Amino acid sequence: MYNAKMEISKILAPLIPGLEPNQIYDMLEVPPNPEMGDLALPCFKLSRILRKSPVQIAEELAAGIPADENIDRIESVSGYLNFFLNQNHYIRQVLCHIMESGQAYGSSDIGKGKTIVIDYSYPNIAKPFHVGHLRSTSIGNSLYRLYKFSGYNCVGINHLGDWGTQFGKLITAYKHWGSKEAVQKNLIKELVSLYVKFHKEAEKDDSLNDEAREWFLRLEQGDEEALELWQWFKDISLEEYQQVYDLLDVSFDSYHGEAFYNDKMEPVIQKLKDKNLLKESEGAMIVDLSDEDMPPCLILKADGSTLYATRDIAAAIYRKKTYDFDKCIYVTGVSQNLHFKQWFKVIEKMGYEWHKDLYHVPFGTVSIGGERLATRTGNVVLLEDLLNKAIEKTLEIIDAKNPHLENKHEIAKQMGGGAVIFSDLFSNRIKDVSFSWDEILNFDGETGPYVQYTHARTCSLLKKAEESGVNAEELEFDSSLLNSKEEYQLVKSLAEFPEKVSQAVEELEPSIITRYLVNLAQAFNRFYHNHSILLEDKELKHARLTLVKAAKVTLYNGLRLIGLHAPERV
């Protein structure tokens, strides 16, 4: 693809002794205002090397640059060297490239031959999927798509919370107050109310806790009845999660959860012993990390049972063996920062050089009304409820604006779900978010529906053009006709897409794409409102339709990268 920055750094290199083209490339920046040019070189740093004033350097460079078909003019303004590209040439290069690339526009093969394992979503079996789980799911899913788009081989793992003492509690509660019929009828909702009831009753009657421990012990020892119930609860949960995943358009390559590693921890403990890393402390077995200024990593409880660090270590080793990953990424809340730092360090101490390929990708905490989310206290918003409300609201809008739309239920799902994911991926991962119904159900402005609507608008234009006999696939176009500032701004925005993708991959930050899409949609809508497209003038019509097509392709590709559908009509 044509890269104006690259061209300019090549032109400048011979004029600036001592600097390589790539160093100049890094110095080039986009001026704050388009009227100042398309690219600029601040000459302040050069002033030390060249021992001249920045103003003088800019003046001399401006005068010394040979004529080039890519550049219209060059201005020197108070120490900045400003480049104005040849718009016609630039527009032609960018649009031709997008048209040729199509759905591959923005993709690359930098990840060719490399494998990325991404661990995300991991809901707790027998508990409802709530908005807190959404972040891990939507961020992980987007990272998966971003990596894939960049040529990596990806393995998406849903590390299900399918083991632990909560199953003892659940089985106990089921035995006391549950019934097969009630569970079959109300599924997870019934399991949750059993779970909540257990905690309520256990406060009054401590013997229930003993009973729960006993059931979990039986489960661990392979007791048939316990295992059967466990499997049943798991199946019920998975089936219900699957509905949410379908709605969110999320899937996984593996559902190996915690239970899967039950028989894989013993060798890990043995290895820790062999390496002389395991130490007894207060009855528990730990790996001491005081030389790293960290609290110790707990490996075995005083009663000899394992902890989540043990499981994570075993899982990482298993994954390295199974997938031979180049990177293994964990998408979890920031509150787990220390935990990951600790066990990554344990992996390093065990002598695995791939410890450096483990990445924790943290995200901020979700709260509702200033309170943390908690299933037990009921301070949660179920994802299912949220999605349903968003879909319902979308349907209302469709009924008001476009009541005869085909498939309107399907499209309402795509947009309602899209609105929820989009808002989840809009701000930087690390920021804490306060859940608000009003905000998430507002579809105006910087929202998923806005971008989807814009995409549908491009589709509608192209369809109308086709109906009048224009083949949008094979447009001949005269780029010199696209000479307004709205058209130029739109092309510049389109051209940014590939670097936004690589930036998002590098920073593990889907929000870069989300915000880019808003900017792109804004640029398109400005163009749309200022210029008619389906005109009598065939040349102009074809040129503008090419621009519309390029916008459609880029909006589509971008929406898919953050996990949204891009319906053609809405």
Added chain:
RNA sequence: GUACCCGUAGCUCAGUUGGAUAGAGCGUUGGACUCCGACUCCAGAGGACGGAGGUUCGAAUCCUCUCGGGUACACCA
């Protein structure tokens, strides 16, 4: 107590490998639908970037201190 993270318009957030007058959206005020889909577009009001020092030709961005909020710190995950 110690460590890490966050603190930019009324609200939600961009911008942080230092660069030209700090940008969006929501809300608000005023405009644009006989016109390619108004979930749209245009315009206005609204901010010494928590505070104080420092480094620099230049700081929202880097350093130090400080205030406010969040999170973590041994047998939950």
